Structure formats: C-alpha cells, structure tokens
Amino acid sequence: MANDDTNKGEFALIDLIRRRAAASDAVPVGIGDDCAVLDAPGGPVVITTDMIIEGVHFEETDPLLEVGWKATCVSFSDIAAMGLRPTALLCAAALPEGFSMQQAEEIFRGINHACTEFGVALVGGDTTSSTGPLSLCTTALGKADGHLKPLLRSGAQEGDTILVTGSLGGSILGKHLTFRPRVDEAVALNDSFDVHAMIDISDGLAADLTHIIEESNLGAIIEADKIPTADAAHELARHTGKTPLQHALSDGEDFELLFTMHPDAAARLLKQPAFEVPVSAIGRIIDAGLFIELDGQRRPLEPKGYEHFK
Ligand code: ADP
Numbered sequence: 001m002a003n004d005d006t007n008k009g010e011f012a013l014i015d016l017i018r019r020r021a022a023a024s025d026a027v028p029v030g031i032g033d034d035c036a037v038l039d040a041p042g043g044p045v046v047i048t049t050d051m052i053i054e055g056v057h058f059e060e061t062d063p064l065l066e067v068g069w070k071a072t073c074v075s076f077s078d079i080a081a082m083g084l085r086p087t088a089l090l091c092a093a094a095l096p097e098g099f100s101m102q103q104a105e106e107i108f109r110g111i112n113h114a115c116t117e118f119g120v121a122l123v124g125g126d127t128t129s130s131t132g133p134l135s136l137c138t139t140a141l142g143k144a145d146g147h148l149k150p151l152l153r154s155g156a157q158e159g160d161t162i163l164v165t166g167s168l169g170g171s172i173l174g175k176h177l178t179f180r181p182r183v184d185e186a187v188a189l190n191d192s193f194d195v196h197a198m199i200d201i202s203d204g205l206a207a208d209l210t211h212i213i214e215e216s217n218l219g220a221i222i223e224a225d226k227i228p229t230a231d232a233a234h235e236l237a238r239h240t241g242k243t244p245l246q247h248a249l250s251d252g253e254d255f256e257l258l259f260t261m262h263p264d265a266a267a268r269l270l271k272q273p274a275f276e277v278p279v280s281a282i283g284r285i286i287d288a289g290l291f292i293e294l295d296g297q298r299r300p301l302e303p304k305g306y307e308h309f310k
C-alpha cells in the first residue's frame with residue numbers, strides 16, 4: 001500500500017475541507033491532528049475515524065481475521081498518537097454481495113481480538129451490503145484520564161530531538177496487516193516524559209514529519225544513518241530497485257510513533273527505556289525547512305509518503 005508519489009492530492013483536499021469546515025468553540029482541536037479533541041466533564045475526549053477498503057488497504061486474498069485486526073488497530077494507532085488509550089470502538093461494515101456469514105464472523109473475530117487486547121469495548125456500528133469492495137470504517141474514542149493531556153502535532157519546539165519507535169519501511173510485506181499499535185508505549189511516554197509533539201506514521205516518515213513541522217511552524221533535520229530500517233525494508237529493496245532508506249522514508253503504514261522532546265528528556269529516555277520496543281533518536285527540530293544528512297551532506301528532503309486520492 002505504499003508508494004512515493006509526490007502528488008499533493010489527498011493533503012490538498014484535507015486542507016480545503018479544513019479551511020471550510022464548520023467549527024465550534026466547544027471543540028479545542030478539530031481537523032488537522034490524529035484525533036479531534038472534545039471537551040468533556042472529567043477531562044478531554046479524543047475521537048478518530050478511519051476507513052480501509054479492499055484493493056487499497058488490503059487484498060481480497062488477505063486473511064479476514066487480519067483485515068478485522070487492521071481495521072481496528074488503525075484507529076487505535078491514532079488514539080495512541082495522542083498519547084492516550086482507546087476506550088470504545090464503533091465499526092461500520094460494507095459487505096460485498098455474496099459475502100458469507102462465516103466471512104463476516106472472521107472479520108469480527110479480528111476486531112474483537114484487537115478490542116480485547118487493548119481493553120476496548122465494541123459499542124456499535126453499522127452493517128450494509130455493498131455493490132463495491134469490502135470496506136470497514138472504525139471510529140475510536142479515547143479519554144485523557146488523570147494528569148494525561150492529549151499530545152498534538154503542533155507542540156514541537158526548536159532544538160527538540162526527533163524520535164521514533166520500532167523500525168520503518170516495507171510494511172507491505174506483512175506488517176501493515178498485523179502491526180501492534182503503540183498504545184502502551186504512547187501512554188508510558190505521555191505519563192513519564194514531557195513529549196512536545198507526536199504523530200503515528202501512517203503516510204511515511206517524511207510525510208508524517210512534515211505534518212509535525214507544518215503544524216508546529218518549524219523545520220526538521222534527520223540523519224540518514226540514524227533511521228531504523230526494518231528487515232522488510234531491506235527485503236523489499238531487493239525487488240524494487242529502491243534503497244532500504246527510501247522505503248523507510250516513504251512507505252506508509254508503519255504505525256510507529258514519531259515524537260519530539262527536549263534533548264535532555266530524550267537522553268533520559270534512551271538511557272532508561274520505558275518499554276521494550278526500541279526507540280531511536282533520528283534528528284532535531286530546527287527553525288525551518290526539511291533536510292536529511294546523508295554521507296556527510298545536508299540535502300533537502302521531499303515530504304514523500306503514501307497519499308490517497310492522487
Ligand atoms: P491520519 O493519517 O492520522 O488518520 P489523515 O491524514 O487521514 O490522518 O487526516 C488528517 C486530518 O484530516 C485528521 O484530522 C482527519 O480527521 C482529517 N480528515 C481527513 N479526511 C477528512 C474528511 N473527509 N473530512 C473531514 N476531516 C477529514
């Protein structure tokens with residue numbers, strides 16, 4: 001599901017929708033982050049929705065159990081990107097004509113597996129037949145309990161260290177279906193560190209870092225040899241003619257966390273990891289522009305990533 005088409009179609013459309021969107025003073029954060037933030041008694045509530053479609057986000061031959069897992073975990077990953085835990089899920093399913101009860105059950109086994117794994121209740125949804133491909137739309141809610149605040153894309157500060165969980169690239173070889181959203185890690189980070197900005201990597205490292213710097217009105221420089229390339233990025237590179245680095249920069253659907261914090265906090269995290277998933281420091285926030293240091297040279301980096309609606 002990944003390519004590096006530079007067309008700005010999807011982001012331009014979202015920008016247009018955002019500029020024209022009806023707004024309300026009661027909504028602290030609307031369009032533009034991984035979740036919207038709503039005021040609620042007892043603390044903010046975050047909400048996100050995501051749709052996955054056969055032929056775009058998965059193939060007809062993919063196991064339906066994994067398709068159900070993915071449909072759920074893409075939304076959980078957006079809640080995690082706010083540094084919070086999901087609490088409730090709704091799922092709308094459009095099932096192609098001829099879809100069997102057994103197939104539908106398999107999808108919902110995957111959805112329930114993910115919900116159980118993260119302690120989330122499936123509280124509703126909608127079911128319809130479809131003349132098109134199988135499509136699943138999930139909406140997840142999360143709650144900021146206690147002292148936790150939602151972490152936004154817009155909070156990066158100049159001089160911050162840029163960090164990433166896990167390894168990147170080649171998710172198309174399997175991780176895009178079976179990934180584990182970084183909920184526990186995000187909450188641990190939010191709980192113990194002053195994280196300034198966070199996003200989950202769904203569009204690709206370069207594109208999602210661009211979202212952070214655009215929302216924060218800043219720039220970034222990353223170091224090529226610090227970027228953790230996944231084994232799958234190396235395997236894929238053997239067939240695509242691209243380098244593992246290119247895959248790590250531009251493949252979508254890694255669903256790792258990309259976040260920024262003060263260099264002292266980053267050093268503390270790297271010295272005493274708060275969880276088992278590895279964390280890498282890959283660069284720093286600067287005043288403007290997006291650059292990569294490669295072979296001792298600083299070069300501009302294109303915000304290439306995966307975009308829908310070309
Ligand atoms: P993510 O990759 O984190 O799911 P997206 O890139 O899909 O985020 O969306 C970016 C922002 O635009 C989010 O705040 C999302 O809610 C909003 N958005 C995307 N599509 C639409 C739409 N059709 N109508 C309103 N808001 C949208």
Ligand code: MG
Nearest residue numbers: 034078200202
């Ligand atoms: Mg996201």
